[in-house]
Amino acid sequence: MKEKILNLIEQGKYFEARNEICNLNVVDAAHLFEEIEQKYILLVFRTLPKDFSSEVFSYMSFELQKHVIDSMTDEEAIKILDDLYFDDAVDFIEEMPANIVKKILRNSDEDMRALINQFLDYPEDSAGSIMTIEYVDLKKEMTVKQAIQYIKEIGIDKRTINTCYVMDSSRVLEGVISLRKLILSDESTLVKDIMETGVMSINTHDDQEDVAALFRKYNFYVMPVVDMENRLVGIITVDDVLDVIDQEATEDLQKMAAVQPFETEYLKTSNWRLAFNRIPWLLILMISATLTSGIIQRYENALQSVIILAAFIPMLMDTGGNAGSQSSALIIRGLALGEIKTSDVPRVLGKEFCVSNIAGLVLAIVNFLKIYFLEGTGFIIALTVSFTLYFTVVLAKIVGGILPMVAKKLKLDPAIMAGPLITTIVDAVALVIYFNMATWLLGI
Amino acid sequence: MKEKILNLIEQGKYFEARNEICNLNVVDAAHLFEEIEQKYILLVFRTLPKDFSSEVFSYMSFELQKHVIDSMTDEEAIKILDDLYFDDAVDFIEEMPANIVKKILRNSDEDMRALINQFLDYPEDSAGSIMTIEYVDLKKEMTVKQAIQYIKEIGIDKRTINTCYVMDSSRVLEGVISLRKLILSDESTLVKDIMETGVMSINTHDDQEDVAALFRKYNFYVMPVVDMENRLVGIITVDDVLDVIDQEATEDLQKMAAVQPFETEYLKTSNWRLAFNRIPWLLILMISATLTSGIIQRYENALQSVIILAAFIPMLMDTGGNAGSQSSALIIRGLALGEIKTSDVPRVLGKEFCVSNIAGLVLAIVNFLKIYFLEGTGFIIALTVSFTLYFTVVLAKIVGGILPMVAKKLKLDPAIMAGPLITTIVDAVALVIYFNMATWLLGI
Numbered sequence: 001m002k003e004k005i006l007n008l009i010e011q012g013k014y015f016e017a018r019n020e021i022c023n024l025n026v027v028d029a030a031h032l033f034e035e036i037e038q039k040y041i042l043l044v045f046r047t048l049p050k051d052f053s054s055e056v057f058s059y060m061s062f063e064l065q066k067h068v069i070d071s072m073t074d075e076e077a078i079k080i081l082d083d084l085y086f087d088d089a090v091d092f093i094e095e096m097p098a099n100i101v102k103k104i105l106r107n108s109d110e111d112m113r114a115l116i117n118q119f120l121d122y123p124e125d126s127a128g129s130i131m132t133i134e135y136v137d138l139k140k141e142m143t144v145k146q147a148i149q150y151i152k153e154i155g156i157d158k159r160t161i162n163t164c165y166v167m168d169s170s171r172v173l174e175g176v177i178s179l180r181k182l183i184l185s186d187e188s189t190l191v192k193d194i195m196e197t198g199v200m201s202i203n204t205h206d207d208q209e210d211v212a213a214l215f216r217k218y219n220f221y222v223m224p225v226v227d228m229e230n231r232l233v234g235i236i237t238v239d240d241v242l243d244v245i246d247q248e249a250t251e252d253l254q255k256m257a258a259v260q261p262f263e264t265e266y267l268k269t270s271n272w273r274l275a276f277n278r279i280p281w282l283l284i285l286m287i288s289a290t291l292t293s294g295i296i297q298r299y300e301n302a303l304q305s306v307i308i309l310a311a312f313i314p315m316l317m318d319t320g321g322n323a324g325s326q327s328s329a330l331i332i333r334g335l336a337l338g339e340i341k342t343s344d345v346p347r348v349l350g351k352e353f354c355v356s357n358i359a360g361l362v363l364a365i366v367n368f369l370k371i372y373f374l375e376g377t378g379f380i381i382a383l384t385v386s387f388t389l390y391f392t393v394v395l396a397k398i399v400g401g402i403l404p405m406v407a408k409k410l411k412l413d414p415a416i417m418a419g420p421l422i423t424t425i426v427d428a429v430a431l432v433i434y435f436n437m438a439t440w441l442l443g444i
Numbered sequence: 445m446k447e448k449i450l451n452l453i454e455q456g457k458y459f460e461a462r463n464e465i466c467n468l469n470v471v472d473a474a475h476l477f478e479e480i481e482q483k484y485i486l487l488v489f490r491t492l493p494k495d496f497s498s499e500v501f502s503y504m505s506f507e508l509q510k511h512v513i514d515s516m517t518d519e520e521a522i523k524i525l526d527d528l529y530f531d532d533a534v535d536f537i538e539e540m541p542a543n544i545v546k547k548i549l550r551n552s553d554e555d556m557r558a559l560i561n562q563f564l565d566y567p568e569d570s571a572g573s574i575m576t577i578e579y580v581d582l583k584k585e586m587t588v589k590q591a592i593q594y595i596k597e598i599g600i601d602k603r604t605i606n607t608c609y610v611m612d613s614s615r616v617l618e619g620v621i622s623l624r625k626l627i628l629s630d631e632s633t634l635v636k637d638i639m640e641t642g643v644m645s646i647n648t649h650d651d652q653e654d655v656a657a658l659f660r661k662y663n664f665y666v667m668p669v670v671d672m673e674n675r676l677v678g679i680i681t682v683d684d685v686l687d688v689i690d691q692e693a694t695e696d697l698q699k700m701a702a703v704q705p706f707e708t709e710y711l712k713t714s715n716w717r718l719a720f721n722r723i724p725w726l727l728i729l730m731i732s733a734t735l736t737s738g739i740i741q742r743y744e745n746a747l748q749s750v751i752i753l754a755a756f757i758p759m760l761m762d763t764g765g766n767a768g769s770q771s772s773a774l775i776i777r778g779l780a781l782g783e784i785k786t787s788d789v790p791r792v793l794g795k796e797f798c799v800s801n802i803a804g805l806v807l808a809i810v811n812f813l814k815i816y817f818l819e820g821t822g823f824i825i826a827l828t829v830s831f832t833l834y835f836t837v838v839l840a841k842i843v844g845g846i847l848p849m850v851a852k853k854l855k856l857d858p859a860i861m862a863g864p865l866i867t868t869i870v871d872a873v874a875l876v877i878y879f880n881m882a883t884w885l886l887g888i
Contacts, residue, residue, distance in 0.1 A: 023642065027662050152627055161624050162606045179623060180605050184596055198467065216690070218471050219683040221665065238682050239663040242689065246660065249693040250777050253700075257773030265783040266774050271795055275802035278770045282807055282837070285766050287814070289759035296755040303754055310747055310754045311740040314761050314871050315733035321765065322729050322864045326722045329701030333694050334710040344711060351715055358719035363726055370731070393726070420766045427758050 002032060009040050018047040026052065030059030042071050054083030062095040069100055078107045085159055087132035087240070090119040127211050128204035130244065131225045131234030136164040140174060140192035144185050151179070160237060163222045166195050171231040173201060173224055201226045204233060208244045213338055215241045252336055256329065256418035285420050291428045292317075299435040302444045308377070309438055312385045313431070320392040320430050321423035323359065327352055327400030328422055332414045335404060342409045348401050356397035364390035384438045392430040399426060446476060453484050462491040470496065474503030486515050498527030506539040513544055522551045529603055531576035531684070534563040571655050572648035574688065575669045575678030580608040584618060584636035588629050595623070604681060607666045610639050615675040617645060617668055645670045648677060652688045657782055659685045696780055700773065700862035729864050735872045736761075743879040746888045752821070753882055756829045757875070764836040764874050765867035767803065771796055771844035772866055776858045779848060786853045792845050800841035808834035828882045836874040843869060 001020070008017040021029050021044070033056065036044060045053060045068060057065060057080055069077050081089055081104055093101055093116060105113055115133075122128030136158050138147050147164070155161040164182070166175040175195030185194050201224045202211055214223065215238060225234040251261040260277040262269060296303065296313075303309055331348060334340035340348065364386040372382035400422045404414035438444070445464070452461040465473050465488070477500065480488060489497060489512060501509060501524055513521045525533055525548055537545055537560060549557055559577075566572030580602050582591050591608070599605040608626070610619040619639035629638050645668045646655050658667065659682060669678040695705040704721035706713060740747065740757075747753055775792060778784035784792065808830040816826035844866045848858035882888070 025644065025662060148627065155624065155628050161627065179627070180599065183592065183605065183623070183627075184599050200469065216686060218469060219686075221682065238665065238686070242660060242663075242682070242686065245686065245689055245693075246781060249689075249697075250781070253697065253773050253777050256697075257769045259770045259774065266778040267784060267788060267791060267795075271798040271802070274774075274795065275799045275806075278767075278799070279803050279806050282763060282766055282770075282803060283810060286759060286763050286807055286811060286833075289762050290814075290819075292758035292762075293755040296758070297752065300751050300755075304748065304751045307744050307748045307751075308741070310757070311737040311744075313754070313757055314736035314740070314875070315730060317758050317761055318733050318736075318765070318864075318867055318871065319726060319730050321762070321867070322726055323722075325701045325864065326703045326726075329697050330703065330710050330718075333697050337690060337694070339709040340711060347711060351711075351718065354715040355719045355722070358715070359723050359726060362719075362723050363730055366727060367730060370734075389730075420762075420769070423762055423765070427762065431758070 002035070005032060006035060009036060009044060014044055014047050017044060021048065022052060026055040027059050029056045033060060034064055038067065042068065050079070050083065054080050058084055058088040058092075062092070065092055066096060066100065069096070069103075074103060074107050077103060081108075085132050085134055086115075086119070087130065090116060094120065122204060125208050126204065127202045127206040127208060127225050127236060128234070130208055130211070130240045131204070131236045132159050133234050134159040135224075135232075135235045136161050137232070138164050138166050138177065138191055140166045140168075140190070140195065142191045143187065144182050144189045144191065144194075145187040147177075147182055147191050148187075151182075159235065160222055163235075165224055165232055165235075166191060167232050173199060173226055173230060173232045175199060176224065199224065201230075201232075202236065203228070209248050211236060212241050212244045212248065216245075217338070248336070252332065252415040255413060255415035256332060257420075281420065285424055288424045289427070291424070292431055295428060295431045295435070299431075299439070302435055302439045302442075305444050306381070306438065306442055308381060309384075309434070312371075313434075316385070316388055316392055316430055316434060317423070317427050319363065319389060320396045320426040323356070323393045324396035324400035324422040324426050325418065327356075327397040328404055328418050331401050331404045332418060335408055335414050340405075342405055345402065345405050348405060349398065352397045352401035353394070356394040359397070360390040360393035363393055380441050381438075384434065384441055387437060388430060388434040391433055392426060395429055396422065396426040446479070449476060450479060453480060453488060458488055458491050461488060465492065466496060470499040471503050473500045477504060478508055482511065486512065494523070494527065498524050502528055502532040502536075506536070509536055510540060510544065513540070513547075518547060518551050521547060525552075529576050529578055530559075530563070531574065534560060538564065566648060569652045570648065571646045571650040571652060571669050571680060572678070574652055574655070574684045575648070575680045576603050577678045578603040579668075579676075579679045580605050581676070582608050582610050582621065582635055584610045584612075584634070584639065586635045587631065588626050588633045588635065588638075589631040591621075591626055591635050592631075595626075603679065604666055607679075609668055609676055609679075610635060611676050617643060617670055617674060617676045619643060620668065643668065645674075645676075646680065647672070653692050655680060656685050656688045656692065660689075661782075692780070696776065696859040699857060699859035700776060701864075725864065729868055732868045733871070735868070736875055739872060739875045739879070743883070746879055746883045746886075749888050750825070750882065750886055752825060753828075753878070756815075757878075760829070760832055760836055760874055760878060761867070761871050763807065763833060764840045764870040767800070767837045768840035768844035768866040768870050769862065771800075771841045772848055772862050775845050775848045776862060779852055779858045784849075786849055789846065789849050792849060793842065796841045796845035797838075800838040803841070804834040804837035807837055824885050825882075828878065828885055831881060832874060832878040835877050836870060839873055840866065840870040 005017050005020045021032065024032065033041060048056065057068065093104060134157060136151055136155060138150065142150065151161050162179045164177050164179065165173060166177065168174055175197045176199045177191060177195040181194055200214065204225055204227055214220065221238045223236050224232055225236055227233050247263065254261045260280060262273065262277050331340060367389050368382050368386040371377040371385060372379060403417040403422060407414045407417045449461050449464045452464065465476065468476065477485060492500065501512065537548060578601060580595055580599060582594065586594065595605050606623045608621050608623065609617060610621065612618055619641045620643045621635060621639040625638055644658065648669055648671055658664065665682045667680050668676055669680055671677050698705045704724060706717065706721050775784060811833050812826050812830040815821040815829060816823060847861040847866060851858045851861045
């Protein structure tokens with residue numbers, strides 16, 4: 001299909017191509033435009049029906065949007081922008097270079113400019129930055145019939161008409177009513193008698209992560225956003241929340257892997273940026289590993305006389321790191337999903353203590369059997385390695401379980417207390433135990 | 445509020461408590477029931493209005509649901525079950541012990557029993573297992589007025605009336621029409637003239653991860669599910685997809701942290717289960733670390749003569765592990781979100797080669813300055829450590845970037861190719877380079 005349309009365009013059959021494109025889903029149509037040769041893009045785009053074209057536009061990449069707007073007349077550009085939902089328009093403006101933003105703003109009326117500036121001011125990752133303004137507002141004195149009539153008149157431009165909002169004269173949110181309820185109710189009923197009151201709402205400055213938590217918990221499809229005076233200023237729809245959830249999970253994962261979070265797609269991120277986002281943590285962790293070097297140097301003599309001790313250091317370090325990562329990953333995720341609260345510290349401590357003892361024992365026993373019986377390592381050495389292994393696993397799991405909760409309690413992001421950092425801590429303690437036990441048991 | 449209601453119940457003021465509960469969101473009401481003393485639960489639950497109570501029931505934990513159903517008469521239980529949406533009912537039945545399932549099935553009519561069994565048969569994680577059957581079906585010859593009238597009659601029991609489905613006589617899906625479109629269209633228009641055709645649908649046996657990808661890409665709120673003959677059998681709503689997305693992200697994270705995935709919440713999972721899900725990978729990784737022990741033992745003599753070499757082993761291992769985790773985490777997440785395809789191997793290889801060289805150089809230089817100038821390590825040793833560090837970072841990042849893609853290509857889960865496994869591989873190679881370089885440069 002894609003090939004066919006691209007061929008039609010190459011052959012100059014724009015209107016045939018247009019008809020095929022109009023049969024596509026808008027998302028697919030937008031992706032198709034990414035593959036059309038630059039010189040044809042505007043030609044084809046102009047043939048599309050107006051409503052369809054602005055929807056397609058909203059799903060294009062920022063680079064393509066920039067190209068399209070750049071090559072249009074001011075009038076055309078404004079028409080496209082006017083047809084966008086407001087949140088898409090703001091997202092677009094945020095990404096455009098100054099000359100395009102100017103082009104847009106000088107052609108907008110004053111109210112629109114003020115509104116755009118207000119939206120650009122919302123902090124990144126706040127509810128305000130993901131809300132839109134196209135909602136249906138009803139009055140509580142309307143009958144169901146009047147309300148439906150009103151929706152018919154104004155609904156075409158709204159993001160959703162499935163949920164409608166009832167406000168008083170100063171725009172304070174009074175209630176919510178679903179289109180479903182309207183349709184299923186008697187025509188003469190008053191909106192105020194069937195609307196839902198005491199509606200849960202979001203504040204413009206709430207963090208988008210908290211917004212996602214509410215959608216998750218209550219299975220909402222849309223939620224109202226209010227300002228400090230409880231006036232309705234916008235709505236957030238579940239499709240935007242889906243993006244937030246993906247984004248937050250990606251961010252947590254990046255932090256857990258000791259990468260400075262970034263929002264662009266991997267393949268679209270420059271190599272310098274990728275390197276720059278990874279180097280700081282690698283440096284910090286490398287330098288903090290000085291601790292382990294220091295410990296080994298302190299026990300240089302013990303090591304020199306029983307050199308075989310060195311052979312087990314990587315295994316001990318790796319197993320400690322793995323054991324700690326397991327615990328911290330589960331706790332970090334549990335905290336992110338709200339399944340674990342900071343008040344659960346004693347329970348987590350109890351569970352990790354128990355789990356780590358089981359895991360530590362199993363690993364220590366298997367390790368002892370393996371290195372003593374299979375590999376013929378000396379008894380005392382095997383004992384030292386196995387005991388250290390046991391202790392390392394217990395320590396790693398407890399540290400891995402607790403540190404993310406401590407971070408959360410200190411209002412830090414739990415995700416930075418993941419594997420890498422915990423490994424560094426556990427490594428040092430494990431080495432001290434290892435060498436102390438070795439010097440004591442071997443009498444060196 | 446919660447305290448107040450619990451107090452009212454303690455004082456036997458059930459109807460006052462009931463009124464307060466009815467003002468709560470159903471999710472909050474369900475959570476409240478988890479805290480009511482067991483002897484009061486059924487008493488209070490029975491006072492709730494019928495519609496409200498079955499909604500509250502659907503948000504209760506399985507243990508509480510079991511308790512409620514167990515203490516009810518068969519008749520009461522069936523009433524509750526009948527009022528549940530079908531997907532909630534199936535989820536409930538799946539979790540209940542045999543005696544309760546029997547109680548339910550013997551009181552259901554034959555059609556319902558057949559349907560329940562059909563749903564229980566859908567593979568876990570398939571589209572069939574998350575769909576529900578309460579959708580609105582329209583006929584294409586209906587006028588908009590007739591369609592709306594029909595929705596008014598049957599809509600009350602439907603999961604959503606915002607999207608309606610048009611089928612032919614053999615239930616093959618012909619089109620989709622939104623309530624929005626119906627409301628905004630002229631009453632005399634025929635459904636077939638305004639319905640959307642060529643609708644994207646899901647097959648009952650599609651993986652839920654693929655379903656989530658479609659919702660993500662196209663911003664759907666609901667999608668139709670069809671069987672092998674393209675007959676409509678159910679719908680999937682976005683709130684269930686939200687759960688899937690959380691679940692898949694959790695599962696990937698667990699695998700990346702070398703934990704056997706499990707679906708229950710951390711705090712609700714037994715310690716044995718938690719231990720059991722962690723030990724296999726810890727064992728596998730521990731045993732594969734034998735490789736590193738073997739390498740160190742092979743170079744025992746070199747190590748013995750320059751014991752300081754041992755001091756840098758943990759730092760080299762940790763940095764290699766961290767560098768590899770960074771790359772693998774980004775690639776695994778990119779693959780999961782569909783931002784990276786298996787055909788991108790050359791691009792990923794190119795990017796990781798470049799990024800790893802930048803990161804490797806920076807780390808090696810900082811490390812050299814630190815150990816040679818600050819710590820007074822010998823020049824040759826510092827050179828050996830820094831060169832090995834550089835090489836380890838480059839290797840770790842390339843292996844970390846490519847292995848998840850290889851896994852995907854082999855139809856394995858990329859998430860298992862994460863930090864721990866890659867660390868083990870990189871450790872071994874890094875040690876070989878380290879000792880070879882040391883023996884060569886130091887002439888030992």
